[in-house]
Amino acid sequence: xxxxxxxxxxxxxxxxxxxxxxxxxxxxxxxxxxxxxxxxxxxxxxxxxxxxxxxxxxxxxxxxxxxxxxxxxxxxxxxxxxxxxxxxxxxxxxxxxxxxxxxxxxxxxxxxxxxxxxxxxxxxxxxxxxxxxxxxxxxxxxxxxxxxxxxxxxxxxxxxxxxxxxxxxxxxxxxxxxxxxxxxxxxxxxxxxxxxxxxxxxxxxxxxxxxxxxxxxxxxxxxxxxxxxxxxxxxxxxxxxxxxxxxxxxxxxxxxxxxxxxxxxxxxxxxxxxxxxxxxxxxxxxxxxxxxxxxxxxxxxxxxxxxxxxxxxxxxxxxxxxxxxxxxxxxxxxxxxxxxxxxxxxxxxxxxxxxxxxxxxxxxxxxxxxxxxxxxxxxxxxxxxxxxxxxxxxxxxxxxxxxxxxxxxxxxxxxxxxxxxxxxxxxxxxxxxxxxxxxxx
Amino acid sequence: xxxxxxxxxxxxxxxxxxxxxxxxxxxxxxxxxxxxxxxxxxxxxxxxxxxxxxxxxxxxxxxxxxxxxxxxxxxxxxxxxxxxxxxxxxxxxxxxxxxxxxxxxxxxxxxxxxxxxxxxxxxxxxxxxxxxxxxxxxxxxxxxxxxxxxxxxxxxxxxxxxxxxxxx
Ligand code: FES
Ligand SMILES: [Fe+2]
Numbered sequence: 352x353x354x355x356x357x358x359x360x361x362x363x364x365x366x367x368x369x370x371x372x373x374x375x376x377x378x379x380x381x382x383x384x385x386x387x388x389x390x391x392x393x394x395x396x397x398x399x400x401x402x403x404x405x406x407x408x409x410x411x412x413x414x415x416x417x418x419x420x421x422x423x424x425x426x427x428x429x430x431x432x433x434x435x436x437x438x439x440x441x442x443x444x445x446x447x448x449x450x451x452x453x454x455x456x457x458x459x460x461x462x463x464x465x466x467x468x469x470x471x472x473x474x475x476x477x478x479x480x481x482x483x484x485x486x487x488x489x490x491x492x493x494x495x496x497x498x499x500x501x502x503x504x505x506x507x508x509x510x511x512x513x514x515x516x517x518x519x520x521x522x523x524x525x526x527x528x529x530x531x532x533x534x535x536x537x538x539x540x541x542x543x544x545x546x547x548x549x550x551x552x553x554x555x556x557x558x559x560x561x562x563x564x565x566x567x568x569x570x571x572x573x574x575x576x577x578x579x580x581x582x583x584x585x586x587x588x589x590x591x592x593x594x595x596x597x598x599x600x601x602x603x604x605x606x607x608x609x610x611x612x613x614x615x616x617x618x619x620x621x622x623x624x625x626x627x628x629x630x631x632x633x634x635x636x637x638x639x640x641x642x643x644x645x646x647x648x649x650x651x652x653x654x655x656x657x658x659x660x661x662x663x664x665x666x667x668x669x670x671x672x673x674x675x676x677x678x679x680x681x682x683x684x685x686x687x688x689x690x691x692x693x694x695x696x697x698x699x700x701x702x703x704x705x706x707x708x709x710x711x712x713x714x715x716x717x718x719x720x721x722x723x724x725x726x727x728x729x730x731x732x733x734x735x736x737x738x739x740x741x742x743x744x745x746x747x748x749x750x751x752x753x754x755x756x757x758x759x760x761x762x763x764x765x766x767x768x769x770x771x772x773x774x775x776x777x778x779x780x781x782x783x784x785x786x787x788x789x790x791x792x
Numbered sequence: 793x794x795x796x797x798x799x800x801x802x803x804x805x806x807x808x809x810x811x812x813x814x815x816x817x818x819x820x821x822x823x824x825x826x827x828x829x830x831x832x833x834x835x836x837x838x839x840x841x842x843x844x845x846x847x848x849x850x851x852x853x854x855x856x857x858x859x860x861x862x863x864x865x866x867x868x869x870x871x872x873x874x875x876x877x878x879x880x881x882x883x884x885x886x887x888x889x890x891x892x893x894x895x896x897x898x899x900x901x902x903x904x905x906x907x908x909x910x911x912x913x914x915x916x917x918x919x920x921x922x923x924x925x926x927x928x929x930x931x932x933x934x935x936x937x938x939x940x941x942x943x944x945x946x947x948x949x950x951x952x953x954x955x956x957x958x959x960x
Contacts, residue, residue: 452950547850549841550952555919573874580867691952696851708848712855721839721854723867726875726955737916 360385366786373750374779381556382739383670386789387687393789394670395420397513399522401672401681402436405506406543407453412470415453418683419512424498425449426508429471430457436498436510437472448495459495463688472497504542505534507672507679525608526668528763532661533674538644538701544618544679546711547697549719553692555732557684558785560692563728564665564673565605565613565777573731577723581716603615603772605752606761607780610670611788615772618762621660641702661762669784677714688736694718694727749782751775796893808891808899811930811937816818816905819959820882823863827959832931832938837861839944839960853949868959875957878926881910884956896941898931909958922960923947 365377365386380386394400400419403426407415414427416439423439425448439447441461448459448468458475460467467476472495480487498510502519504527509519520527530695534542553559563569570578602619644657666674671682674697683691696714698707717724752774759769770776796804818827831837838847839854847855856864864949867873884907901934907922929941944960946953 368818547845549851549853549950553954576870576873579870580863583863583866621795693952695853704848711847711849711851714839715851715853715855716860719841719851720953721956723864726957727873729955730875730877734913747886781897 360389360789362786362789366782368772368783373748373753374775374782375746375748376782377741378745378747380737381558382788383685384687387556387684389789390684393791394785395512395684396422397511397516398788399500399502399509399511399517399519400670400671401668402501402508402510404490404544405434405503406541406545407695408434412455412457413453414449414456414460414470416449416451417496419510420684422512423447425459425470425495427470427472430469431471433471434501434503434508435472436469436501436508437470438496440496441466441468442474442493442495449648466493503729505530508639522610524610524612525765525767526610526666528761528765529608529614529664529666529673530660530668531785532658533666533697534666535658536641536645536662537699538641538648538791539699540648541700542679542697543700544695544697546698546707548684548693548695549715550691550693551718551720551725551729552685552689553729553732554689556688557682557690557728559732559735560673560682560690560728561667561670562778562781563732564667564675565615566775567603567605567615567665567772568775569728569731573727574724577717577727580723604769605760605772605774605777606759606769607769607776607783608767609617609780609784611667611781611784613667613777613780615663615665615777616661616761616769617663617665618661621663640706641699644701657762666696667781669781676717677710678718680718749775749778753779794897795895796897796899798893801891801893801899804899805891808901808930808937809889812886812889812901812903812928815939816884816886822868822876822885822958824869824959828862828865830939831858831861832933832940833858834931834940835861836941838942839946840949842950843945849863853946853953868957873957875955878912879914880958883908894929894931896931898929899937901928901930902926903928905960907960920954922956924949924960 365380369373379636386521402417408426408428411428411430411432411749414425417424417426418734425439427437428434439449441448443466446461446463448461457470459465465478466474470476474493498512499514500511502509504523507530534540602623606614606616608614641654642659643656646652649655650679673680678694678696680692680694683693687690715722719725752770756768756774756776757772758766759766768776815830830955835858837854837856838852840852871877884905886903886905888904890902892900903926905923905926909920911918922946924946927943928939930937931940935946
């Protein structure tokens with residue numbers, strides 16, 4: 352038998368920490384196809400991956416199609432009300448069985464030879480079965496393949512294609528606190544991803560977006576025109592970035608939450624700015640309505656104000672979920688040097704339509720294919736990818752904030768590795784975890 | 793203002809077509825001031841994601857009122873809008889133009905566009921095409937027509953599209 356030669360990739364060699372040079376990564380991590388294939392296997396087919404949100408499939412028989420790593424799947428709420436992740440692949444010859452982006456259907460019928468699968472995955476009807484004779488597949492062996500592990504937190508559904516592995520709670524780890532805080536900002540304590548989505552593609556490696564969400568350093572430069580525009584015009588989301596200056600430098604922090612999760616923590620800065628409550632995703636007046644409702648729910652205005660103070664936090668959940676301001680986004684690797692980012696505006700359940708519309712407007716002023724922020728990020732990712740061609744010095748040093756980082760309690764009272772927000776503590780955290788996963792430790 | 797008749801619309805057709813061709817040229821050439829001058833104070837500019845969406849409850853690619861259009865153009869005029877540095881070289885064909893009487897003496901047009909975009913980044917070049925359908929609502933102001941409303945539905949609007957940094 353012919354066995355493909357497996358070039359050996361040494362992740363210890365590609366991601367290095369050393370007292371002499373600090374922390375550095377080799378840019379082959381963005382351009383080596385063998386590494387990309389191993390990422391699919393080790394991160395996307397073994398580990399927990401974010402798939403979608405409960406509110407995208409609220410009713411029995413609702414479904415959306417997704418891609419897990421590179422494998423097409425259907426996130427389906429079955430006739431029995433149970434949520435499953437099914438491979439979008441007929442068990443006869445492997446055709447995709449679902450061609451729509453989303454919908455409501457009890458069955459998925461493969462058009463090629465007419466096999467019908469229930470939305471619970473079972474093979475409901477095989478055409479001309481007698482032709483198999485004694486080779487008839489045994490009952491239950493030709494169902495759509497199902498992700499063996501699925502779990503959710505505050506409506507965020509994650510799945511793993513491995514039957515065994517890290518328990519879900521342990522995987523989500525400290526990211527849970529920040530997800531909770533985000534959802535608690537809704538008067539009813541729940542967000543809804545019911546306002547559609549848009550997707551932006553870029554010709555760069557998927558990890559560039561993974562690292563970028565907690566890279567506060569680039570904002571002032573990459574986003575100079577967006578910041579100026581937001582400062583100048585209220586209709587595009589005034590108050591997001593204005594008059595922050597030194598205050599941000601001192602008070603905004605970035606934290607490595609462990610497990611590849613990271614956060615740019617907005618609590619201290621927002622608290623220092625008092626009742627402006629800027630980060631609820633809309634204007635101060637609109638936010639006041641929310642604070643009032645949360646205060647009622649929590650029986651404490653103090654708690655409500657605290658929740659809104661965390662509103663500006665940038666949350667990265669390894670490997671593909673990000674939560675920021677008015678939207679939830681996912682990274683979809685397409686190939687070694689192509690990825691898509693999907694943005695789903697997060698609507699606050701229990702808030703007025705006026706507030707939720709303002710959140711949609713505020714989101715799309717910044718993000719999506721023609722927002723003021725995202726396109727310039729994509730441009731930077733494409734330029735970074737272009738730069739990986741030159742191997743003369745393949746090293747990227749991630750030493751910012753290394754000498755001043757410290758263990759500090761965050762707003763949830765838990766110790767976290769922290770540096771001032773223009774550091775690279777979060778990127779180091781992501782890469783450290785990546786190395787752990789990729790080395791199969 | 794009274795609505796115009798079908799017969800009048802046919803008479804206006806050459807100048808309406810000319811308006812759309814001129815708009816296409818302003819967008820191709822990134823002549824932001826001239827393009828902005830083609831909008832009325834009412835201006836609403838909408839590039840939806842899904843074909844039958846409601847911009848108040850569903851995300852769009854662009855939804856801007858007149859002030860939002862001005863803000864957008866303010867950013868586009870800058871060299872530091874990096875997704876357009878250097879700017880794309882664009883050539884677009886506008887066709888299949890239909891002109892109908894609109895509200896308050898205005899006209900509504902439907903048209904189809906096809907844009908070829910050429911992008912250069914350092915040593916790299918990239919050429920791509922964009923296409924879709926436009927709906928314009930134009931009103932008359934003295935001797936000129938202005939846009940009250942423009943809806944642009946890209947063919948791939950509900951899919952994954954590259955950063956869109958030039959005008960459509
Ligand atoms: S491939 Fe699906 S029925 Fe044959
Ligand atoms: Fe950015």
